[in-house]
Amino acid sequence: MNLKQLAKELNLSISTVSKALRDSYEISHATKQLVLAKAKELNYQANPFASNLRKQKSKTIALVVPEIANNFFSQAINGIEAIAQDKGYHVLIYLTHEDAQKEKAIVNILQNGRVDGIIMSLSHQTKDISHLQMLHNQHIPLVFFDRAADNIKVPKITTNDFQSSYDATQLLLQKGCKSIAFLSFSDHISIIQQRMQGFLSAMQTTNNSDYTNWIVPCGIDNSVNYTIIEQLLQQPHRPDGIVASVERLAITAYEVCNQIQIQIPDQVKIIGYTNLQTAFLLQPSLSAITQPAYEMGCEAASILFRLIEQKGVAFIAQETILKSVIIERSSTSTV
Amino acid sequence: MNLKQLAKELNLSISTVSKALRDSYEISHATKQLVLAKAKELNYQANPFASNLRKQKSKTIALVVPEIANNFFSQAINGIEAIAQDKGYHVLIYLTHEDAQKEKAIVNILQNGRVDGIIMSLSHQTKDISHLQMLHNQHIPLVFFDRAADNIKVPKITTNDFQSSYDATQLLLQKGCKSIAFLSFSDHISIIQQRMQGFLSAMQTTNNSDYTNWIVPCGIDNSVNYTIIEQLLQQPHRPDGIVASVERLAITAYEVCNQIQIQIPDQVKIIGYTNLQTAFLLQPSLSAITQPAYEMGCEAASILFRLIEQKGVAFIAQETILKSVIIERSSTSTV
DNA sequence: CTGAAAGCGCTTACAG
DNA sequence: CTGAAAGCGCTTACAG
Numbered sequence: 001m002n003l004k005q006l007a008k009e010l011n012l013s014i015s016t017v018s019k020a021l022r023d024s025y026e027i028s029h030a031t032k033q034l035v036l037a038k039a040k041e042l043n044y045q046a047n048p049f050a051s052n053l054r055k056q057k058s059k060t061i062a063l064v065v066p067e068i069a070n071n072f073f074s075q076a077i078n079g080i081e082a083i084a085q086d087k088g089y090h091v092l093i094y095l096t097h098e099d100a101q102k103e104k105a106i107v108n109i110l111q112n113g114r115v116d117g118i119i120m121s122l123s124h125q126t127k128d129i130s131h132l133q134m135l136h137n138q139h140i141p142l143v144f145f146d147r148a149a150d151n152i153k154v155p156k157i158t159t160n161d162f163q164s165s166y167d168a169t170q171l172l173l174q175k176g177c178k179s180i181a182f183l184s185f186s187d188h189i190s191i192i193q194q195r196m197q198g199f200l201s202a203m204q205t206t207n208n209s210d211y212t213n214w215i216v217p218c219g220i221d222n223s224v225n226y227t228i229i230e231q232l233l234q235q236p237h238r239p240d241g242i243v244a245s246v247e248r249l250a251i252t253a254y255e256v257c258n259q260i261q262i263q264i265p266d267q268v269k270i271i272g273y274t275n276l277q278t279a280f281l282l283q284p285s286l287s288a289i290t291q292p293a294y295e296m297g298c299e300a301a302s303i304l305f306r307l308i309e310q311k312g313v314a315f316i317a318q319e320t321i322l323k324s325v326i327i328e329r330s331s332t333s334t335v
Numbered sequence: 336m337n338l339k340q341l342a343k344e345l346n347l348s349i350s351t352v353s354k355a356l357r358d359s360y361e362i363s364h365a366t367k368q369l370v371l372a373k374a375k376e377l378n379y380q381a382n383p384f385a386s387n388l389r390k391q392k393s394k395t396i397a398l399v400v401p402e403i404a405n406n407f408f409s410q411a412i413n414g415i416e417a418i419a420q421d422k423g424y425h426v427l428i429y430l431t432h433e434d435a436q437k438e439k440a441i442v443n444i445l446q447n448g449r450v451d452g453i454i455m456s457l458s459h460q461t462k463d464i465s466h467l468q469m470l471h472n473q474h475i476p477l478v479f480f481d482r483a484a485d486n487i488k489v490p491k492i493t494t495n496d497f498q499s500s501y502d503a504t505q506l507l508l509q510k511g512c513k514s515i516a517f518l519s520f521s522d523h524i525s526i527i528q529q530r531m532q533g534f535l536s537a538m539q540t541t542n543n544s545d546y547t548n549w550i551v552p553c554g555i556d557n558s559v560n561y562t563i564i565e566q567l568l569q570q571p572h573r574p575d576g577i578v579a580s581v582e583r584l585a586i587t588a589y590e591v592c593n594q595i596q597i598q599i600p601d602q603v604k605i606i607g608y609t610n611l612q613t614a615f616l617l618q619p620s621l622s623a624i625t626q627p628a629y630e631m632g633c634e635a636a637s638i639l640f641r642l643i644e645q646k647g648v649a650f651i652a653q654e655t656i657l658k659s660v661i662i663e664r665s666s667t668s669t670v
Numbered sequence: 671c672t673g674a675a676a677g678c679g680c681t682t683a684c685a686g
Numbered sequence: 687c688t689g690a691a692a693g694c695g696c697t698t699a700c701a702g
Contacts, residue, residue, distance in 0.1 A: 002695060013673045018697060028671055045447035049393070050695035053384040053678050060427075068416070069629075074409045081403070081430050085437075090449075092395075093428045095416050102420075112380035114425075254616050276613065281589050283618035294404075337679060348689045353681060363687060385679035388694050 001044050010038050021046070060090040061304060062115040064106055066098045066123050066147070071247065071275035072293045073121070076145060079297025080119060087305055089116075096123040098220050107131040110140070117141035117304045122149060124186035124220060141307035145300040146291070147189050155307070157300045157320045159291045161191045164324040165198030168243055168271045168289050171326065173206060175334050177241030177269055181214035181232060183225075183249040195245050195273070214239055218249055225249060229256045233268065244272030250286060251276075269332045273324075284330035291324045336379050345373050356381070395425040396639060397450040399441055401433045401458050401482070406582065406610035407628045408456070411480060414632025415454060422640055424451075431458040433555050442466040445475070452476035452639045457484060459521035459555060476642035480635040481626070482524050490642070492635045492655045494626045496526045499659040500533030503578055503606045503624050506661065508541060510669050512576030512604055516549035516567060518560075518584040530580050530608070549574055553584055560584060564591045568603065579607030585621060586611075604667045608659075619665035626659045 007017045012035070020027045020035035027035075038044075052058045063080060065073050077093070084091045092115060096103040103123045108131060110118060118140060120132075129149045135142050136152060148156040165182075172180055182199040185192050196215065203213040216232055218225045229252055232238060244250035250272025257264050264270055264284055271287040279286040299320055306312050342352045347370070355362045355370035362370075373379075387393045398415060400408050412428070419426045427450060431438040438458045443466060445453060453475060455467075464484045470477055471487060483491040500517075507515055517534040520527050531550065538548040551567055553560045564587055567573065579585035585607025592599050599605055599619055606622040614621040634655055641647050 004695075014696085015674075015698080016672055019672090022697080024698095026671065031671080043446070045444075047388070047695050048447055048449045049384045049388040050678090051697075053382070053388055053680085054695085054697045056678075058384070063428075067413070068403070069406070069409045069413050071404070074404045077428075078402070078404050078430070081428065082432075085430070091428050093398075093412075093416065093426050095413070095420070097417075109380075111378070112383055114383045251613060251616065258616070278586060278611065278613055278617065281586065281593070281618060282613065282616050283620075285618075339679080349680085350682080350690075351688055354688090357681080359682095361687065366687080382679050385694090386681075388696085389679085389681045391694075 001042050002047065003044075006035075006039060006042060006044050009042065010035060056113070058090075058114065058116055059088060060092060060115050061301075061308075062092045062094060062110050062118045064094045064096060064103065064110075064118060064120045066096050066121060068093075068095055071277065072146070072291060075275055075293035076121075076297035076300075079294040079299075080301040081297075083298050083301035083305070087301075089305065098123045098125065100125045100127070104128075104131045107135060111135065111138060115140070117143070117308045119143050119145060119300050119304055121145050122147040122189065124189055127188060141304055143300045143304045143307070145296050147191060150190055153318070155303050155316055155318060155320065157296050157303070157322070158191055159296070159322050159324045161194040161324075162198040162201070164273075164289045164326065165195035165243065165245075166202045167198075167326055168287075169199045169202035170205075171287070171328065171332060172241040172243065172269055172271060173202065173211075175241075175265075175269055175332050177239075178210055179212040179214070179237065179239045180241035180243065181216050181239040183216050183218050183229065183242060183244045183253065183272075185218060185246045185249065186220075187217060192245050195243075199243055212237075212239070218252075222248065222252060225252045226256060229253055230260060233257070233260060233262055238268070240268055242268060242270045242272075244270065244274075247272065247274040247276060250274055254282065254286070264331050265333050266335050271326075271332050279327075280329060282331075284333075287329045287332040288327045289324050290327065292322050296322055336377050337382065338379075341370075341374060341377060341379050344377065345370060391448070393425075393449065393451055394423060395427060395450050396636075396643075397427045397429060397441075397445050397453045399429045399431060399438065399445075399453060399455045401431050401456060403428075403430055406612065407481070407626060410610055410628035411456075411632035411635075414629040414634075415636045416632075418633050418636035418640070422636075424640065433458045433460065435460045435462070439463075439466045442470060446470065446473060450475075452478070452643045454478050454480060454635050454639055456480050457482040457524065459524055462523060476639055478635050478639045478642070480631050482526060485525055488653070490638050490651055490653060490655065492631050492638070492657070493526055494631070494657050494659045496529040496659075497533040497536070499608075499624045499661065500530040500578065500580075501537045502533075502661055503622075504534045504537035505540075506622070506663065506667060507576035507578065507604055507606060508537065508546075510576075510600075510604055510667050512574075513545055514547040514549070514572065514574045515576035515578060516551050516574040518551050518553050518564070518577060518579045518588065518607075520553060520581045520584065521555075522552060527580050530578075534578055547572075547574070553587075557583065557587060560587045561591060564588055565595060568592070568595060568597055573603070575603055577603060577605045577607075579605065579609075582607065582609040582611060585609055589617065589621070599666050600668050601670050606661075606667050614662075615664060617666075619668075622664045622667040623662045624659050625662065627657050631657055
């Protein structure tokens with residue numbers, strides 16, 4: 001069922017029918033009624049590719065994220081989809097699987113006009129951002145959330161990473177920790193850098209040689225991380241506090257403690273960035289720095305749609321910073 | 336940059352360039368080389384809407400799922416996206432948020448040829464499947480995973496739900512449970528029915544009046560579920576075993592036990608369907624029936640692509656049944 | 671208020 | 687092996 005057939009059924013021209021369906025001021029009310037009724041009766045729906053081609057707009061956005069089997073990202077996607085559905089946009093999803101090459105390939109494919117805009121969170125290993133620069137040069141609206149690229153002037157939705165990490169570290173210090181390890185994820189992701197700076201800054205407030213800070217570089221390979229954390233905790237002067245910069249590292253730290261029989265929080269206190277809904281049910285319950293993932297997704301989508309539709313663009317901040325929430329639980333309690 | 340411009344640069348006709356880019360046998364090797372080189376140099380990419388319109392194919396599929404902030408679904412989506420990326424397909428994602436009306440609206444929108452095929456898992460409340468029947472009538476390839484509709488002849492990817500529930504219930508019986516509650520989710524989802532049947536069938540093997548079985552209807556509202564489970568466990572003759580038919584109910588059961596101080600597994604043993612990666616870190620560690628979500632996603636996508644491309648369609652089973660794995664942990668251990 | 675016509679950017683059957 | 691032309695199904699500037 002296409003416009004031509006529908007027009008024939010109605011004994012009207014294609015142009016009149018098309019205009020009636022789009023509620024054009026050029027068409028009489030009576031004709032509109034007739035056309036709408038017939039379209040409904042025959043279940044007519046415009047071919048999206050023909051419309052897109054003609055209008056050079058697709059009402060489609062792309063979402064490019066490192067992974068999906070991850071509470072933070074799946075909650076953020078939930079927010080993005082909610083706004084998109086509300087605004088009548090379609091969402092294409094692409095996973096980079098934390099691979100910079102895949103990310104590049106995906107972004108290159110998105111340069112052909114398939115989408116009106118893109119929401120991204122970078123792969124942990126993305127250094128070269130020429131593919132993103134090219135998007136920007138082609139005036140394809142782009143919004144980052146969480147893992148954003150520096151050196152590119154597009155809106156970014158992040159959280160108060162320096163402050164939340166600072167506060168989390170202060171919490172450990174207050175609870176009596178003197179030797180605290182920051183489990184870093186990927187040190188060229190800007191949000192991880194900020195978390196690290198927050199940690200270091202809090203440690204500096206102690207200004208005392210009794211205190212030790214550790215920066216422990218971890219990655220995406222869980223078994224490698226396991227070994228790193230195991231070695232860390234088997235040292236004679238092991239840390240008595242841990243700040244996990246991402247969820248998977250908090251979980252791996254729990255695993256290690258379980259395995260080598262180190263008691264949390266007695267022997268080591270742990271706090272971590274996490275969006276786990278079961279953090280309070282862990283053994284022991286996990287003190288969490290929780291990002292407002294859903295809200296970040298909503299915000300990213302709202303800003304992208306404003307960019308696409310050029311509405312209120314003047315009022316879009318370069319950076320939107322939402323606040324994480326710190327929830328203190330047993331993993332940081334005093335004995 | 337479009338074909339016309341590219342052709343002009345090359346002093347060739349649009350048709351020759353188009354055919355060269357598509358590696359047509361009609362074009363000489365030398366010309367192909369020339370065209371490819373120029374296309375690369377000028378970063379030419381075909382307009383997807385023009386191609387789609389002309390070819391009446393979009394290399395795009397839709398994924399319609401109840402929610403995404405859920406381990407089972409996000410793992411399944413991961414599998415689907417992996418296969419899609421490998422085959423060069425694009426994936427549109429739509430969330431029904433467990434709302435049958437939204438599901439209907441989404442599916443209606445997908446009837447206009449936007450996608451070559453659809454992978455779905457039904458909302459918990461979908462009863463009327465006329466919208467799905469219509470897809471089928473329009474010959475839009477459709478594949479279900481997990482929550483499938485009966486009465487519609489399309490491929491389904493599910494797990495051995497009767498058997499896994501039967502086995503889980505037998506495990507509780509072996510561990511000494513005599514009064515077992517099956518926390519049901521939505522009793523008109525066929526996979527939940529099968530899990531319930533598996534439970535009942537296992538209970539019947541006891542064939543003894545000392546044994547009690549409970550079918551406890553729950554829903555998607557966590558706070559309602561909480562109250563239901565709380566009341567269940569506050570009864571004088573409360574159950575000593577629980578089979579949770581979905582992850583969220585296992586978690587809510589843990590919450591209730593935590594709150595009203597019922598000891599797991601001493602006072603009540605719990606086993607549940609879950610894809611939680613932290614099940615082994617819960618207090619106590621949770622005995623799990625785990626579905627191979629990623630593999631289900633891969634399988635669903637593979638079958639859909641065969642349907643779309645009409646390759647090996649004759650060998651596609653109506654139902655593909657993968658096996659869940661039962662992992663026994665502390666929540667079902669004997670005292 | 672209605673309709674004929676051009677054109678979005680491709681692909682492909684056909685002619686040469 | 688190359689190119690002219692039709693057409694996928696829309697939208698819209700323009701004529702009447």
